[in-house]
Amino acid sequence: MAVYTEVADDELESFVAGYDIGDVLSIKGIAEGVENSNYLLHTRAGYFILTLYERRVNEADLPFFLGLLEHLSGHGVTCPQPVNNRKGRALGRLAGKPAVIVTFLDGVSARRPDARHCGMVGEALGKLHKAGAAFPLARENTLSINGWPALFRSAEARADDVLPGLAVTIAEEISRLQNAWPKGLPAGIIHADLFPDNVFFLAGKLSGLIDFYFACNDFLAYDLAICLNAWCFEPDASFNITKGMALINGYARERPLVDMEIAALPTLARGAALRFLLTRLVDWLNRQEGALVKPKDPIEYLKKLRFHQQAESARDYGLLR
Amino acid sequence: MAVYTEVADDELESFVAGYDIGDVLSIKGIAEGVENSNYLLHTRAGYFILTLYERRVNEADLPFFLGLLEHLSGHGVTCPQPVNNRKGRALGRLAGKPAVIVTFLDGVSARRPDARHCGMVGEALGKLHKAGAAFPLARENTLSINGWPALFRSAEARADDVLPGLAVTIAEEISRLQNAWPKGLPAGIIHADLFPDNVFFLAGKLSGLIDFYFACNDFLAYDLAICLNAWCFEPDASFNITKGMALINGYARERPLVDMEIAALPTLARGAALRFLLTRLVDWLNRQEGALVKPKDPIEYLKKLRFHQQAESARDYGLLR
Numbered sequence: 001m002a003v004y005t006e007v008a009d010d011e012l013e014s015f016v017a018g019y020d021i022g023d024v025l026s027i028k029g030i031a032e033g034v035e036n037s038n039y040l041l042h043t044r045a046g047y048f049i050l051t052l053y054e055r056r057v058n059e060a061d062l063p064f065f066l067g068l069l070e071h072l073s074g075h076g077v078t079c080p081q082p083v084n085n086r087k088g089r090a091l092g093r094l095a096g097k098p099a100v101i102v103t104f105l106d107g108v109s110a111r112r113p114d115a116r117h118c119g120m121v122g123e124a125l126g127k128l129h130k131a132g133a134a135f136p137l138a139r140e141n142t143l144s145i146n147g148w149p150a151l152f153r154s155a156e157a158r159a160d161d162v163l164p165g166l167a168v169t170i171a172e173e174i175s176r177l178q179n180a181w182p183k184g185l186p187a188g189i190i191h192a193d194l195f196p197d198n199v200f201f202l203a204g205k206l207s208g209l210i211d212f213y214f215a216c217n218d219f220l221a222y223d224l225a226i227c228l229n230a231w232c233f234e235p236d237a238s239f240n241i242t243k244g245m246a247l248i249n250g251y252a253r254e255r256p257l258v259d260m261e262i263a264a265l266p267t268l269a270r271g272a273a274l275r276f277l278l279t280r281l282v283d284w285l286n287r288q289e290g291a292l293v294k295p296k297d298p299i300e301y302l303k304k305l306r307f308h309q310q311a312e313s314a315r316d317y318g319l320l321r
Numbered sequence: 322m323a324v325y326t327e328v329a330d331d332e333l334e335s336f337v338a339g340y341d342i343g344d345v346l347s348i349k350g351i352a353e354g355v356e357n358s359n360y361l362l363h364t365r366a367g368y369f370i371l372t373l374y375e376r377r378v379n380e381a382d383l384p385f386f387l388g389l390l391e392h393l394s395g396h397g398v399t400c401p402q403p404v405n406n407r408k409g410r411a412l413g414r415l416a417g418k419p420a421v422i423v424t425f426l427d428g429v430s431a432r433r434p435d436a437r438h439c440g441m442v443g444e445a446l447g448k449l450h451k452a453g454a455a456f457p458l459a460r461e462n463t464l465s466i467n468g469w470p471a472l473f474r475s476a477e478a479r480a481d482d483v484l485p486g487l488a489v490t491i492a493e494e495i496s497r498l499q500n501a502w503p504k505g506l507p508a509g510i511i512h513a514d515l516f517p518d519n520v521f522f523l524a525g526k527l528s529g530l531i532d533f534y535f536a537c538n539d540f541l542a543y544d545l546a547i548c549l550n551a552w553c554f555e556p557d558a559s560f561n562i563t564k565g566m567a568l569i570n571g572y573a574r575e576r577p578l579v580d581m582e583i584a585a586l587p588t589l590a591r592g593a594a595l596r597f598l599l600t601r602l603v604d605w606l607n608r609q610e611g612a613l614v615k616p617k618d619p620i621e622y623l624k625k626l627r628f629h630q631q632a633e634s635a636r637d638y639g640l641l642r
Contacts, residue, residue, distance in 0.1 A: 008432040009522075025427040025523060028361060031350030040349060040361055042427060047368075106346040106363060111329040201330075202346060 005037045005052050005095050015094045018085045019101060021045040035213055037097075040104070047104040049080060052097040057213065059098055064139045066090045066100060068132070068189065068215055075131035077124075078208040080105055107200020107207035118231050119246035120206040121199055125191070125227060126254025128209065129220045132189030141192065141216040143275055145181050148174050151278040158285050163299060170278070173305065177271050182219070182264040190223035191215055195230040221261040224251055225268035228317055229276065229304055237303035245318030262314045269317070270308040277301035326358045326373050326416050336415045339406045340422060342366040356534055358418075361425070368425035370401060373418040378534065380419055385460045387411045387421060389453070389510065389536055396452035398445075399529040401426055428521020428528035439552050440567035441527040442520055446512070446548060447575025449530065450541045453510030462513065462537040464596055466502050469495050472599040479606050484620060491598070494626065498592050503540070503585035511544035512536055516551040542582040545572055546589035549638055550597065550625055558624035566639030583635045590638070591629040598622035 007027070016024050022044025030038045030049075037052040053062065066082045070090070073081040080102035082090035092099050110117045141147075152170055159167040191198075193214040200208045224247070232243040251257070280298035287295040311317065328348070337345050343365025351359050351370075358373040374383065387403045391411070394402040401423035403411035413420050431438045462468075473491055480488040512519075514535040521529045545568070553564040572578070601619035608616040632638065 006432070009429045010433070012429070023524065024429055026425075026521075027429055029352030030361070031352055040351070042368075047363075104347075108330045108333070108345055108348055111327070112331070200347075203344065 005054070005097060007039070007052070007095050011095060015092065015099070016041070016043060016101075018087070018092065019083060020086060021048065021083065021101070041101065048083065048101045049104055050094075050099065050101050052094060052099050054097065057098075061139060062091055062098055062100075064137045065212055065215065067137050068135060068212055069102065071135045072128065072131050072212075075134070077128055077131045078105065079212065080208075080210060105200060105208040105210060107202045109197050109199060110201055111196070113196050113231055113243070115240075115243045115246040116204075117196075117199075117201065117206075118243040119250035120201070121194065121227060121231055122224070122247040122250025122252075123254050124199070124206050124209060124250075125194060125223060126251045128191060129188055129223065129255055135189050139216045141190070141218040143192070143214070143279065144218055144222070145177060145271060148177075148274060148278055151282060155278065155281045155285055159281060162281065162284060163302070166281075166302070169302070170274070170281075173270065173274055173309075177267065177274065180267050181271065182260065182267060185219040185221055185261055185264060186258065187217060187219050189215060190218045190220060190226075192218065192223060192226060194223065194227055219261075219264075219268065220255070221257065221264060222268050222272065224248070224257075225265060225272040226275075228265075228269050229272045229301070232317075233304055233307075237300060237307070239304075239307050239317075241316075241318045243318075245320070248314075248317060248319050257319075262319060265314040265317060265319070266308060266311040269311065270305060273301050273305040273308055277305060326375070326418060328360070328373070328416050332416060336413065336420070337362070337364060337422075339408070339413065340404060341407060342369065342404065342422070362422065369404065369422050370425055371415075371420065371422050373415060373420050375418065378419075382460060383412055383419055383421075385458045386533055386536065388458050389456060389533055390423065392456045393449065393452050393533075396455070398449055398452045399426065400533065401529075401531060426521060426529040426531060428523045430518050430520060431522055432517070434517050434552055434564070436561075436564045436567040437525075438517075438520075438522065438527075439564040440571040441522070442515065442548060442552055443545070443568040443571025443573075444575050445520070445527050445530060445571075446515060446544060447572045449512060450509055450544070450576055456510050460537045462511070462539040464513070464535070464600065465539055465543070466498060466592060469498075469595060469599055472603060476599065476602045476606055480602060483602065483605060484623070487602075487623070490623070491595070491602075494591065494595055494630075498588065498595065501588050502592065503581065503588060506540040506542055506582055506585060507579065508538060508540050510536060511539045511541060511547075513539065513544060513547060515544065515548050540582075540585075540589065541576070542578065542585060543589050543593065545569070545578075546586060546593040547596075549586075549590050550593045550622070553638075554625055554628075558621060558628070560625075560628050560638075562637075562639045564639075566641070569635075569638060569640050578640075583640060586635040586638060586640070587629055587632040590632065591626060594622050594626040594629055598626060 026042040028040045030040050032038050035056045036054055039050040041048045041050045069082055072079050083101040084090050090100055156167050198211040232240050234240055277298050280296050283295040284298050347363040349361045351361050353359050356377045360371040362369045362371045390403055393400050404422040405411050411421055477488050519532040553561050555561055598619050601617050604616040605619050
């Protein structure tokens, strides 16, 4: 949940007057996104999301994110679409911060995803990867294998406070993945954070994808590995192979996996689990008592990592070949 | 800002199916209200606010609050109107909490209210008091003069940590007000928290009032005194008599003040300042480091109290007689 900036009504009105969307009827801060302030904006033209970019987002990345949303919208992916102002620009400034207005997307996140949801997410991910192919901008994935050592160093000294032995486990895993990490897999634009919160469903169908602020260029199958972690484990951290099969098959219907990707899947899944273990660990160690935003439990991802460590092939994730 | 409870999509869908408002299209937690969890709910029938009552609200008070909103809506006050479910009841249960759906109100709060806003608020307050006259339920004002000693006791020991001498100032003020508090003024339903956040404007007109969760029975002029505190001071804590005049005149156009109320106005304004000084002081002393909900500065209300202490008559607030 996040609303870090209060926007004055007169400032808001003059900002919105720069767009062709009619007068402001209502604005409500919404509890979505932890990196930005988000508001639901009602104008004569309808409902929109107004986002103010707070300091955790690098301004230099905004043309990539906004361009990507526009590109994907134009290529059949239902995602928030930036609204251009009268000067033809998506990026403006409000309350001293970079600000954009995007279209409002209906839909509800699945709190307890089942195999049908997983199948639809796999399919949407495959479509997203195909739609991203022609996108001309690029952004490095700072949270992939090259970024893990630095993340780990910032948490290493206190990692064992969370669980004894955690520091050694992570150090060994990083070193193993550095040796085993695949090379030359098909790469392109990935969402990199396609968790259930970021996928909307409506009347039993997937209705849209949101929150592209981790999107970047990386191996496409790594995005699938992130989804295996995010969608296919049960609350007790056991892997549900029916969900895994649905996710992978859904994906492959849109974009068949090549042999190299299939072979690399267990390694990519380990890497994805480690990535969320690391960022959650850092957030956990830097949490503030009483803060409304509860950091997510890093140990959930240690348990997922343990599963991946014993997986031998893509068959362990439900792939039937 | 507040969303304390996560609502599962399937639970939400079956809850909403109990109403005649169509399928759920979207739900977003909104940063409004500190006592409850609030969500903007989009269904086939339109936009609504879904409120889950958290533990700070006394369940026994809910029939009063919901009945009042319904009563006021039916008597010309634009405020959120509870939506009855198919069983004809406004109060339901969701995620283990009492829950209601109310109509969505357009409008934007004035962050920097001017005298015109004050005039419109005064008028709306007068209308509210007239509309509340026939409401059959009652609720004691636990935050008025009888409640202050207990509030003070909970903060007394650490009050001087906030400002040296504060404990004595408050003790003296309570004792003075206990002697001077008026008796027998016109009484009825008051809003009791009509701050700028709780008043919406649209196209230069007042468009609605929200957040009736402090509403209760008390002297009507005490509500006006609360508004003098909430609307007519400048950021530097100086009283703006033009705004005061606009507020009082706006009110009197709807409901002329009687002589006793005019005579009591400085005392009521002192009481109102003390009430917010006390509750803010308690919240301040119990604040949690790093919490997203920043407690409001109690000293702002000490400064307002100082102004009221030197006021001699209603003329000091802009009343011209």
